[in-house]
Every structure is written in C-alpha cells, then in structure tokens.
Amino acid sequence: MKRTSTSIIIIRLLICTVIFVPPCCTENWYLELDISDVNQEIQKVVEIIENRYRSEDIILSNISRLIIGSPVYGQMIDSMPSKEGHSGSRNAEIIYEVTRSLKNTYCLSYGLSDIQCAKDLTKVNLTGTTLGEMCMAEYHNNNYSCIGKDFDYRSLDGSCNNLKRKYLGKANTPYKRLLFPVYKDGVYEMPNINDEMLPNPRLVSTNLVKDEDSPDQTKTMMMAYWSIFIGHDLSHTTVSTIGKENRFVNCCDKDKSIQYSLNKNIRSCKPIFIPDEDRFFKPDPFDYMNCMNYVRSRPAVRSDCTFGPMEQMNQATHYLDASMIYGTTEQQTLSLRQMSLGKLLVQKKRFIIPSWDIMPLETTDTNVCQNGPGTCFRAGDIRANALPQLNAVHTLWVREHNRVAGELYKEKIFLTDEELFQEAKKIVTACIQHITYNEWLPALLGVNYTKENGLGLGQRTTYDETADPTVSNSFATAILPFANSMISDSIRITDTYLYPPGQPTLKEHYNKPLILGSLVTHVINDMLIGLTMQATQKVDMLFTQSITNYLYSIDPNDSFGMDILSLDIQRSRDHGIPSYTQFRKYCGLTDIENVQDLSEIMVEGSADKLLKLYKTWNDIDLLVGALLEKHVDDAMVGPTMRCIIKEQFVRTRIADRFFYDVPGVFSDYQLENIRKVTLARVLCDNADIELMTLEVFSRPAVYDHSVHGCISTLIPNMKFIGWFDKLEDNFFGIK
Numbered sequence: 001m002k003r004t005s006t007s008i009i010i011i012r013l014l015i016c017t018v019i020f021v022p023p024c025c026t027e028n029w030y031l032e033l034d035i036s037d038v039n040q041e042i043q044k045v046v047e048i049i050e051n052r053y054r055s056e057d058i059i060l061s062n063i064s065r066l067i068i069g070s071p072v073y074g075q076m077i078d079s080m081p082s083k084e085g086h087s088g089s090r091n092a093e094i095i096y097e098v099t100r101s102l103k104n105t106y107c108l109s110y111g112l113s114d115i116q117c118a119k120d121l122t123k124v125n126l127t128g129t130t131l132g133e134m135c136m137a138e139y140h141n142n143n144y145s146c147i148g149k150d151f152d153y154r155s156l157d158g159s160c161n162n163l164k165r166k167y168l169g170k171a172n173t174p175y176k177r178l179l180f181p182v183y184k185d186g187v188y189e190m191p192n193i194n195d196e197m198l199p200n201p202r203l204v205s206t207n208l209v210k211d212e213d214s215p216d217q218t219k220t221m222m223m224a225y226w227s228i229f230i231g232h233d234l235s236h237t238t239v240s241t242i243g244k245e246n247r248f249v250n251c252c253d254k255d256k257s258i259q260y261s262l263n264k265n266i267r268s269c270k271p272i273f274i275p276d277e278d279r280f281f282k283p284d285p286f287d288y289m290n291c292m293n294y295v296r297s298r299p300a301v302r303s304d305c306t307f308g309p310m311e312q313m314n315q316a317t318h319y320l321d322a323s324m325i326y327g328t329t330e331q332q333t334l335s336l337r338q339m340s341l342g343k344l345l346v347q348k349k350r351f352i353i354p355s356w357d358i359m360p361l362e363t364t365d366t367n368v369c370q371n372g373p374g375t376c377f378r379a380g381d382i383r384a385n386a387l388p389q390l391n392a393v394h395t396l397w398v399r400e401h402n403r404v405a406g407e408l409y410k411e412k413i414f415l416t417d418e419e420l421f422q423e424a425k426k427i428v429t430a431c432i433q434h435i436t437y438n439e440w441l442p443a444l445l446g447v448n449y450t451k452e453n454g455l456g457l458g459q460r461t462t463y464d465e466t467a468d469p470t471v472s473n474s475f476a477t478a479i480l481p482f483a484n485s486m487i488s489d490s491i492r493i494t495d496t497y498l499y500p501p502g503q504p505t506l507k508e509h510y511n512k513p514l515i516l517g518s519l520v521t522h523v524i525n526d527m528l529i530g531l532t533m534q535a536t537q538k539v540d541m542l543f544t545q546s547i548t549n550y551l552y553s554i555d556p557n558d559s560f561g562m563d564i565l566s567l568d569i570q571r572s573r574d575h576g577i578p579s580y581t582q583f584r585k586y587c588g589l590t591d592i593e594n595v596q597d598l599s600e601i602m603v604e605g606s607a608d609k610l611l612k613l614y615k616t617w618n619d620i621d622l623l624v625g626a627l628l629e630k631h632v633d634d635a636m637v638g639p640t641m642r643c644i645i646k647e648q649f650v651r652t653r654i655a656d657r658f659f660y661d662v663p664g665v666f667s668d669y670q671l672e673n674i675r676k677v678t679l680a681r682v683l684c685d686n687a688d689i690e691l692m693t694l695e696v697f698s699r700p701a702v703y704d705h706s707v708h709g710c711i712s713t714l715i716p717n718m719k720f721i722g723w724f725d726k727l728e729d730n731f732f733g734i735k
C-alpha cells in the first residue's frame with residue numbers, strides 16, 4: 001500500500017521535472033497526501049509509542065524513588081503535571097511523531113527544508129484521520145456546550161470565557177506562538193549542544209551571571225513578587241511524564257550507568273551536563289556533580305487540530321483570573337474552601353482577627369511539600385510555597401477574599417455560601433487585574449508607554465470576541481523569568497529584633513515556607529511590610545546564588561542545588577523559541593548588523609562576552625539577550641522584553657469577557673469602587689499594618705512624605721454599602 005503511494009509520488013515528481021513546473025508539486029505537496037496513508041502512519045506510530053512506554057516502565061522499575069527534600073524533589077514539585085493533562089499530552093506525542101514521520105516519508109523528498117515541511121504540515125487537518133475525533137473532542141467537543149452554563153462567573157478552568165470558541169484560554173491547552181518555532185528537525189528535536197552552534201546553558205550562566213547587589217532604589221521588592229505572582233496566574237509549564245504510569249524521572253541518577261541508560265532511552269531526558277570548568281559544581285577533578293536534571297516540557301495537541309511542530313501545554317488558565325489562588329479544577333477549589341459564608345479555608349492564629357489568619361497546611365500525602373506532608377501550605381498553585389514572600393502575597397489575597405466575603409455577607413445576609421464565594425472571587429480577581437494594569441504595568445514598562453500602547457485604563461475595555469487570550473510561549477518561557485533576577489537572598493522582615501540570629505535567607509527557605517515555625521503569622525505580616533520597603537534588584541544578569549547554584553537545595557549545609565537560569569535557557573530551547581534577534585525583528589527594532597550595533601544595544605561590556613559564547617549574535621537566546629538589553633526610558637526592562645510583555649497584556653485584557661472594566665461585568669457603582677483599590681489598601685486591610693506608602697511598587701526617596709496612616713482617605717476604600725443596588729439592565733452578576 002505504502003509502496004504504491006511512494007511510487008505515485010515519484011511518478012508525479014518525474015512529470016513535474018519533465019514539464020518544468022516544479023511549483024505544482026512542491027508547493028502543494030500536502031494536498032496530495034492520502035488519508036489512508038496518513039492513517040497508516042498513525043497506526044505505526046501508535047504502536048511505536050506503546051512500545052516506548054513499555055520499555056520506559058521497565059527502565060523506571062529499577063530506579064529508586066526520589067528522596068524527599070532533595071533538589072530534584074523540589075524541581076518535581078514546581079513542574080508536577082496534573083492528571084487533567086494526561087490524555088492531551090499523550091495524544092500530542094502521537095501527533096508530533098506522525099508529523100515527523102510524514103515529513104521524513106513525504107515532504108523531504110520534494111527537497112523542502114525541515115522547517116518548510118513543518119510549516120506545510122500545519123495545513124494538514126487531522127479531520128478525517130483517526131486522530132481527528134480525538135482532537136475535536138479535546139477542543140471542539142460540542143457535547144460540552146456553554147449554553148446553560150452559569151454566565152455570571154468565570155469557569156475554573158477558563159473554558160466558555162469565549163462563547164464561540166469555548167476551549168480558548170482553558171487550562172491544559174498549548175501556548176501560542178508569536179513566531180514559528182525553531183526545532184533542529186523542524187518538528188520537535190532540541191539543538192544538540194555538542195555539534196551545534198549553541199553554547200551549553202550552564203556555560204552561558206557561569207560566564208554572564210554574577211551575584212552582586214544591584215538594587216533599583218526607585219522600586220520596591222514587591223515589584224519582583226507581584227511579577228512572579230502574576231506569572232503564576234498566567235502560566236505553568238510542567239514536564240513530560242514517563243511510561244504508562246505517568247512518572248516523573250530524574251535523568252541525573254547518581255549511578256552513572258543508570259544515568260547513561262536514562263539519557264539514551266528516555267526521549268524527554270535532556271539534562272544539562274556541567275562543563276568541566278564549572279568551579280561551583282565541579283570544585284575539584286572528582287566528578288561531583290556532572291548533570292543537572294532537565295525533562296522536556298509536556299506537549300499539547302495543537303488547538304487548530306492540525307499536524308505541525310511541537311507545542312507545549314500551559315497547565316494554568318491563560319486568563320488573568322487568580323487561578324493561582326483558586327485552582328483550576330472543581331476538586332482543587334473545593335479543597336480550598338471553607339464551604340460556609342463564601343470563605344476560603346484558613347488557620348485562625350488569633351481568634352477573630354483575620355489579618356493574622358494563615359493558609360491551611362497541606363497535610364495530605366500529595367507530594368507537594370519538599371519536606372513532606374505538613375511542611376507547606378495548600379494553595380491554588382503548588383508554586384505558592386516556592387518563595388516565602390510569594391507565600392506571604394498568597395496569604396494576603398486569601399485574607400482579602402475572606403474580608404470581601406464578610407463584607408458581602410453583611411450587605412446581603414441571605415446569600416448562599418456559593419453566591420458569596422463566587423461574588424468575592426469575582427471581586428478579588430477584579431482587584432488583582434486592576435492593580436496589575438493600574439500600578440504594576442506602568443511601573444514595569446513605563447508610564448507613557450503603557451498609556452500609548454493599549455494598556456492605559458482611561459477608557460473602558462471593549463471585549464473582542466475574535467481576540468485570542470492564549471499566553472505566548474515566548475512570554476511564558478523566555479520573558480517571565482526576568483523576575484528571577486529581581487529577587488534577593490535576604491528576606492527583609494521589618495521587626496528585626498525578633499530574629500537575632502540574622503535575617504532569614506532565601507537559600508534556606510526555597511520551597512520551605514514553614515521554617516519560621518510558630519512565629520509564622522508575625523513573619524508573614526512583617527514580610528509583607530518588608531516587600532514594600534526593600535529595594536528590588538534590577539532586571540539584569542545579576543542573580544543571587546541562592547537560585548543559580550542552590551536552587552531547590554534546602555540543606556542548611558552548603559551543598560548543591562540547581563541553576564534557574566540554565567534551566568530557563570534549556571527550556572526555551574526545548575520549546576523551540578526563536579532567537580533574540582528574530583524577536584527584535586518581530587518587535588520592529590533595529591537590526592544588528594555589526595558588533596558596534598550589538599554593543600550599543602546591550603549593557604556595557606556584555607557584547608564581547610556574548611560573542612565569545614555564541615558564534616553569532618543571531619544565535620543569542622531570547623532570554624539572555626532580553627536580560628542584557630539596555631533599559632528604555634522609565635521602564636525597568638529593555639525594548640524587546642517590553643514589546644513581548646505588552647503584546648501579552650493587551651490580549652490578556654481585550655480577550656477576556658470578564659475583564660473587570662468590560663461593560664456589564666460590574667455595575668457602574670461597583671466598578672467605581674473597584675477602581676479605588678490599590679495594593680496599599682489591600683495591605684492595610686489584611687496585614688495588621690498602620691502605615692503604608694500610597695504607591696507600593698515605588699520606593700520613595702523621602703519616606704516621611706509618602707507614608708500615610710492606613711486610616712487616611714488618601715488610601716481609599718472599596719465601599720460595599722449598596723453593592724447590590726442600582727444595577728444596570730445589562731449587568732449579569734447577582735441581582
């Protein structure tokens with residue numbers, strides 16, 4: 001069967017050559033693909049993959065489980081895939097394998113390049129093949145109708161936000177591409193460090209990164225943590241699972257022969273090998289640590305249901321919808337709720353005083369705490385425990401939710417738990433959106449730039465049903481990590497006298513939020529104040545060693561962790577993110593034509609270093625180039641980074657039917673109140689604070705002038721009196 005089709009192609013090729021019109025076949029070769037041939041490829045691939053899972057299971061059966069508390073265990077927590085994505089990722093593996101096989105069997109024979117073949121295959125529809133129904137069920141399943149769904153509130157997983165394309169922005173769907181991905185084979189293969197142009201990610205990191213203090217005296221540390229908080233709302237990339245049981249694998253097993261076997265046989269094992277000259281991981285010739293675990297990201301089925309290059313799954317919803325607080329599944333959200341009065345579960349540390357409540361401990365054995373059950377908190381997003389100050393920000397919003405639910409209850413006492421919960425969640429989400437667009441984006445991207453580029457709040461948002469909210473892969477993978485360069489090892493806590501042995505450090509507290517024991521409530525409030533006083537670190541190539549050498553290491557003795565920058569570089573190559581220069585072009589910035597151009601764009605002294613690592617500036621990884629760019633006007637980032645962030649937040653706004661200032665989402669009176677909210681007010685109301693600066697992200701030159709009492713009307717309050725009155729006809733909340 002296959003033989004005949006191959007010969008038909010050869011005959012067609014011959015005809016083309018004979019009559020000298022090659023474009024007839026080459027350009028549209030994919031239209032000639034025969035469905036039954038495609039189905040045959042699919043069947044072949046399904047068998048191959050089944051066998052692969054079987055052999056993976058055999059290999060894994062011989063490997064010991066991860067040790068609780070080890071760095072790899074911490075890494076697993078951050079990147080743990082949910083069971084909701086299992087079937088989608090498995091189907092995706094089949095689709096990409098078939099794509100590769102179609103490329104090799106058919107496309108390449110026309111003399112087309114790998115990337116052209118991959119592009120052509122995105123025009124080949126799965127409909128009609130044996131995979132078609134699966135893809136339709138994943139994204140276009142008409143059984144799952146939005147009609148009759150509760151229109152008043154968001155769904156937890158983001159579905160039915162767009163009523164025409166209900167899967168848009170849903171959790172466990174792929175990231176979006178701004179530029180066509182670049183894989184070694186056009187489909188999914190990562191560049192191989194040894195025989196390619198690209199330098200080893202760890203070598204890039206050790207050559208470019210320094211651990212030095214570089215505070216931005218005009219911005220507070222809250223800038224760093226809000227960036228991470230919002231980043232977690234919008235994106236969560238997880239790893240591919242291995243074998244039939246969907247296991248997490250450590251590709252860097254201590255036993256070198258097992259390590260070898262894993263890397264040879266498990267396709268998603270792409271660890272970073274430590275260069276010999278690495279003075280940290282290889283302090284002496286004895287090969288202490290030769291390998292940093294990296295497992296390729298979980299793939300997702302392309303949402304247009306076609307063949308094509310690999311796309312990665314976002315486990316978070318693509319909307320700015322507080323999913324990191326509330327979770328993305330019914331089961332998760334139920335486990336976070338008190339189930340009375342609309343409140344979220346908390347531990348009461350002082351009776352009646354909500355600004356002392358803390359989040360519930362995760363006591364069930366769910367592998368979410370690096371130190372074992374009961375040593376971390378339960379949240380809508382596992383990563384809430386990664387950094388103590390991030391955890392404090394989560395706690396702040398859990399308290400705010402409960403405060404709002406309490407106010408609503410006072411206003412309308414007969415509302416059910418469900419009604420109170422949904423309305424409070426809606427208000428909290430709106431406040432987070434408002435603070436993000438009103439305070440954080442102008443501080444990050446510059447005040448004028450924000451106004452002039454579709455991010456200003458002067459006019460109400462017009463919802464655009466045709467816009468796509470999907471988070472871009474480049475933003476999530478290569479840009480969001482900018483926040484890592486802003487964090488500092490010292491955890492500023494205001495009441496320093498409480499901690500005579502010195503300030504707590506991030507190194508000891510990564511993934512270990514509970515170490516401060518019984519003082520934890522105090523610490524959370526004091527950490528929140530600390531975030532408003534401590535200067536943030538600049539967005540640059542200076543990182544604290546706590547995350548470039550000790551990431552996930554909770555051993556108080558100086559031992560080895562991992563390197564967040566190496567992992568981020570490896571991840572952007574895993575995802576086929578095009579280079580820095582291609583994104584400059586995308587952003588309409590000037591081309592780099594010579595070393596002089598490069599030196600002018602990059603911070604002083606970095607152009608030479610870059611050209612020692614990369615053979616040409618055209619190879620520079622997006623994240624690396626974007627971190628080294630000179631910053632523009634009053635932005636905290638360079639122009640390429642700013643452009644990609646802007647592109648994202650414009651769509652995050654206009655493609656969200658529930659965006660807080662879209663007409664109908666809130667009544668005029670409610671919106672007027674939500675617009676009063678500042679992060680300063682949320683801190684005042686929930687962290688036992690008396691004095692606060694008006695603009696929390698800005699660090700005033702003279703403290704006295706901008707600090708006000710929380711009772712001051714300069715830090716206005718949301719008013720709940722009459723919240724449910726005066727509702728317009730087009731309004732669709734509780735009436």
Ligand SMILES: *[C@@H]1O[C@H](CO)[C@@H](O)[C@H](O)[C@H]1NC(C)=O
Nearest residue numbers: 058059061062063255257258
């Ligand atoms: C398991 O590991 C042991 C020791 O490393 C080895 O001798 C044995 O062949 C392995 N078994 C399998 C199934 O790989």
Ligand SMILES: *[C@@H]1O[C@H](CO)[C@@H](O)[C@H](O)[C@H]1NC(C)=O
Nearest residue numbers: 122123125126127304305306
């Ligand atoms: C694939 O085919 C289906 C049904 O024929 C059609 O509705 C859909 O638009 C096609 N998709 C693409 C990307 O061409």
Ligand SMILES: *[C@@H]1O[C@H](CO)[C@@H](O)[C@H](O)[C@H]1NC(C)=O
Nearest residue numbers: 133136137138140141142143
């Ligand atoms: C739709 O529902 C019917 C009946 O419940 C079921 O047989 C069918 O498989 C469903 N279709 C999809 C695409 O899930």
Ligand SMILES: *[C@@H]1O[C@H](CO)[C@@H](O)[C@H](O)[C@H]1NC(C)=O
Nearest residue numbers: 446447448449632633634635
């Ligand atoms: C912002 O715009 C105003 C008015 O056009 C101008 O005076 C100011 O210098 C601009 N600020 C920056 C940082 O460019």
Ligand SMILES: *[C@@H]1O[C@H](CO)[C@@H](O)[C@H](O)[C@H]1NC(C)=O
Nearest residue numbers: 069553554555556557558559
């Ligand atoms: C740290 O080192 C000390 C002394 O070498 C040792 O007793 C202790 O067990 C180590 N702690 C951990 C957590 O490994």
